[in-house]
Amino acid sequence: MNAPQRRVDRPVLPSSRPQVERLMGLLEGRPRALLLVHDNPDPDAIAAALCLSVLVEARLDVKPRIAYGGVIGRAENRNMVRALDIPLWSVDNIKFRSDDAVILVDTQPGFANNSLPADQPVLAVVDHHPGHVSAEVPLADVRPSYGAVTTIVVEYLVAARVPVAPELATAICYAIATETQDLGREASVPDIAAYLEVFPLCDQPLLGRLRHPRRDMAFFVELDRAIRAARVSDGVAVCHMGTVRTPDSAAEMADVLASIEGLEWVMCTGVYEDRLIVSVRTLDRDAAAGELLRGVVGERRRAGGHGMIAGGAVEVAPGEDPQQVHDDLARRFLAALGRDAGAELKPLTALAQPVGPEGIGSTGGGGGW
Template sequence: METSTKPPDLLAYTDSLLTWVSGRGRILIVVHDNPDPDSLASAMALRHFFAVKLNREAVIAFSGMIGRSENLAMAKLLQIPLTPLPLIDLKSFQVVCLLDTQPGTGNNSLPAGTRTDIVIDHHPMREFSAACRWVDIRPDYGTTATILYEYLKVQGVSIGTKMATALFYAIKSETQDLGREARRADRDAYLDLFPLANKTLLNSITRPSLPREYFISLHSALEHAALYGNVLVASLKGIQFPEVVAELADLLVRLEGTETVLCLGHYSAELVLSIRTSNEEINAGELIRKLVAGIGSAGGHGMMAGGKIDLSDNSEEAIRELENLLTERLLAEMKISDPKPVPLVP
């Protein structure tokens, strides 16, 4: 069983947290690179939490980019205030929070050694998190947004339409409408928030216009996808935004007869990878960490995981060799002894 640090008395815990924060200066909330709806909604909720309870305005910072159309629509329509982390002077903040990520995971851009005071996440506990002052990590929850919803609820903080829409959409997208790794707490939050969410905004977020680059990546994924029994590996080649790798992994895992998907894409000086599985006996987080062992960083949990590898050589040949290595490691872990690739699209 993965370690959970859920406070036994959430009201007392959040009271103490608020008292501690109130005695300090500026507040910084950092989410993981290329933030998804769960991290965006969680940051929006924690910022609202501090604003209502302490009359303090926290700054939300991120690195990378927001490229996926749904995520862009969410940030814009719900007016989530975001600041690029490179523009932040870390020394001017006395409270540093990490949401939907943890110190030393490789998927956030906080410089190594930066003091982190508050960590709230639903991914498995990482080594460096134990040294932080306030740690609420619940791997048995489907989303970080659910945890933040409980903070607002237990403290009696009002939840307006845009906040409800953000939290609801985060749970909806992260758990695929409660069908993927959702627990009772996620279901309760989802049902509580649904009546409060703005359905017109939800429709605009879930069905945004898609850029041409999305279809270029989709074409590349289909063209370079290979089946190894019930495992599929797809290379998107060069990509315009990192999130498209996970987005297409979500699509390809729906292929009939396929249980596990590895998607790969080359962005800037990184190889981005994403794993999705429909087999509940496979831990995608553990699997992807084995794939990148010694060459990259990765994280995740039951049925979904992601990672990246810094590229010292951007040549097509070097990237192809790296993708072949990752494929070999995946097939070895999946115990596919006679790997004969079959093109997805003949």
């Protein structure tokens, strides 16, 4: 006898009509609109800005520019921009004007992770990071409970009844999937609803290629370096990679290390230009990784994030040893987690269990963390 089918209700996408109408009113009559994402943008920031661009063009017949600082470092992010033909402008090629309608996407005024000029007025902020936006900003739509900022702007598109083309739907699905690890990390009900809203519209073969890209050999060289450099103690891994090829490298390797069985927290660092890039990952759904990392970097603060992911940067002074800076951060990181900051850190590779003829651990080796 077949078991009765359990009915699962599809989550409903909340309405953002008031925010859409407010934003359109603020943009009315403005000849130039600029969507500025955070430096070294990820798929979530890029897709959210692309959604806003489509919305503004559809409603006001104004074509905003999407601008970013830094570089687009990860191969997956470059593949996304190239495959979906997303027009992006480096801030190096943007001349800001006081009458520009600037909208910050996935970042906020005062955050150290964007290239907004200090004296540039901001018309609106759309973000999902915790923060306090000045009352001088006419519209601040900040929703820390959302796993992806793209979800907020999908609500805008639906409220405004703007059609979603297959390319845009693909960007949306890719962004939400990568930001929430396929809806498994910090995904809210609206994130799930937004994904289900547009998934039938996307180019699914292209989405598959974006989710599983081919990687250049440099990725595996850095991965090898990260694994060899990683040190562990009591479920925590810390790793200093030395000089890295992109500002995303530390985050990329932190994502990989966090998937290792037995690890609960990961902190990965790498030197890019004159900064030590710091990336933190955890499997603890109740963690406050962003707040924890801000405490770890202390006075050299340039950090933020969500519950399970965080990132930041520490300026490295001339003559200062980046390894020493990392070691100091690692001790503070362990202490902040309630671990023994003076505990011996063992090489990650030394903890691999032997593989016998019957599989991992068949020789009776203890292993473990």
